[in-house]
Amino acid sequence: xxxxxxxxxxxxxxxAVLIEEHxxxxxxxxxxxxxxxxxxxEVLIKVKATALNHLxxxxxxxxxxxxxxxxxxxxxxxxxxxxxxxxxxxxxxxEEQNKRPAIGKRVLLNSAFGCGTCRYCRQGxxxxxxxxxxxxEHLWGGFAEYVVAPAKNIIEIPNHIPSVQAASIxxxxxxxxxxxxxxxxxxxxxxxxxxxxxxxxxxxxxxIAVRAGAEVIAIAGSEEKRKKAQELGAVAVxxxxxxxxxxxxxxxxxxxxxxxxxxxxKPTFRDSLNCLDMGxxxxxxxxxxxxxxxxxxxxxxxxxxxxxxxxxxxxEDFLQVTNLIWRGEIKPIVYKKYSFxxxxxxxxxxxxxxxxxxxxxxxxxxxx
Ligand SMILES: [Zn+2]
Numbered sequence: 001x002x003x004x005x006x007x008x009x010x011x012x013x014x015x016a017v018l019i020e021e022h023x024x025x026x027x028x029x030x031x032x033x034x035x036x037x038x039x040x041x042e043v044l045i046k047v048k049a050t051a052l053n054h055l056x057x058x059x060x061x062x063x064x065x066x067x068x069x070x071x072x073x074x075x076x077x078x079x080x081x082x083x084x085x086x087x088x089x090x091x092x093x094x095e096e097q098n099k100r101p102a103i104g105k106r107v108l109l110n111s112a113f114g115c116g117t118c119r120y121c122r123q124g125x126x127x128x129x130x131x132x133x134x135x136x137e138h139l140w141g142g143f144a145e146y147v148v149a150p151a152k153n154i155i156e157i158p159n160h161i162p163s164v165q166a167a168s169i170x171x172x173x174x175x176x177x178x179x180x181x182x183x184x185x186x187x188x189x190x191x192x193x194x195x196x197x198x199x200x201x202x203x204x205x206x207x208i209a210v211r212a213g214a215e216v217i218a219i220a221g222s223e224e225k226r227k228k229a230q231e232l233g234a235v236a237v238x239x240x241x242x243x244x245x246x247x248x249x250x251x252x253x254x255x256x257x258x259x260x261x262x263x264x265x266k267p268t269f270r271d272s273l274n275c276l277d278m279g280x281x282x283x284x285x286x287x288x289x290x291x292x293x294x295x296x297x298x299x300x301x302x303x304x305x306x307x308x309x310x311x312x313x314x315x316e317d318f319l320q321v322t323n324l325i326w327r328g329e330i331k332p333i334v335y336k337k338y339s340f341x342x343x344x345x346x347x348x349x350x351x352x353x354x355x356x357x358x359x360x361x362x363x364x365x366x367x368x
Contacts, residue, residue: 010044010086011035016144017343019075022062025344033076036140036148038089043100043151045107048367049167049337050142051080052350052359053200054288059137060347065291069138078142079134080358081109081149082167084367088151100151107154108166108322109142110174111135112312127312134312143343145363155319158326168200168332168358169322171312176204177321178313179283180212184259188213191252193260193275195268197234198225198356201285205261206232207330208321214259217251219244219268221353228356232333245271256280269293279304285311333357339365 018031038044056077058068085105091097101107114121114129121129135141135149157166180186192209196202197218209216210233217236218229226237236251238244249256256277262268265287273282282305300307324330335355338346340363350359 010146014145015340016076016140017078017340019060019071019077020073022060022071022073024061025347027060028344028347030341033074033144035146038087038148040089041091041151042089042148043085043154044087045081045083045109045147045149045154046086046367047078047081047083047142047145047147047363048106049082049163050078050361050363051167051171051200052346052361053079053171054286054350055079055134055137055171056143057347057351071137076140076142076144077136078144078147078361079111079136080167080170081111081135081142081147082157082163083107083109083142083147083363085154086146091151096152101154101156106157106163108157108169109135109147109149110153110155110170110315110318111141111149112170113150113153124314124316126314142363143340143361155322161326164334164337164360164362165325165332167360168334169325170318172200172204172358173208173321173325173330173332174313174318175285175310176201176208177317179261179285179310180205180208180259181320182313182317183308183310184261184281184283186212186214186259190214190259191255191257191277192216193219193248193257193272194229194234195219195260195262195272196240196264196288197229197237198222199263199288199353200355200358201263202261203229203232203333203357206234207333209259209261210234211324211330217248217257220356225356240268245275248275252277259283261285263287264289266290266293270295270299273299273305273307276303276305279306281306281308283308283310285309335359337362 114126115131198220218234221240238247262272263286335357
């Protein structure tokens, strides 16, 4: 049954996965909370689906460390949001109003935004803004029936794209594009190493690097995952539990790779770095398995190597990759869809790294 939204009807209360204290999956409880009110320039979205990220687990656990914001409790996580436009807040800009997706349209949220006025925001780089915010991290996110976001951060989803696929895009595909294309300047002649190639981000990086014509080596932790990486176009696959650094060097006849992508962190950083050829780049977009790796300064500078950061991308990164996905050139990999009630089980699967691609929570199965 397709659910029709009565424009005038917005309930007082909604169901949400409310984190009232930090901890394990047991702190994920579905509670009733007030439906957030739209302010000026904002949109109220009825949530259809929300994808999981390691960020949700860090927020749940109350991770502390450099670059990790303090979470105000109670909190609702969920960064990658697909839903239906329910209501817009007031805007004085008539032109902006005309360009907005109509009420009832299915939209994808780019959940990151900056202050809009600093030098970085004016350069189109909100993730460099000192007041950078991510819905689901700094603000209440999409593990809820409704979410409020800046109206200019939504785009319409073409009819042929399933909601679970669209929900997989914002965090990992935008970041993957940022890392591989914008920061990595990938070339067809490049040899590329993807560490953690079965993760949401790693698999997206693999798809983009293959699409760019590069020769991709993937590191993954099981036979099944390595087979999947090969199906996606990896020319060589090695076991993350084995001596993959040696295997990569052997496979490249001791030359190494031009680009390495690592979001695993501490356990793999040094091996990733040492798989680089002269002048190679190691691009970091996360530290899901731990921060503060062992670093040799000489291993970096004596080989003319570069270590670069690529956190969530800008609007250009987001739009470039969604364009390829809308055209069917890249198909987001959805590992499994869980129901709203099974969010703890879904987060467990992510933590145990059982997945290949994205885990998506279907918040409202009846919606669009
Ligand atoms: Zn700014």
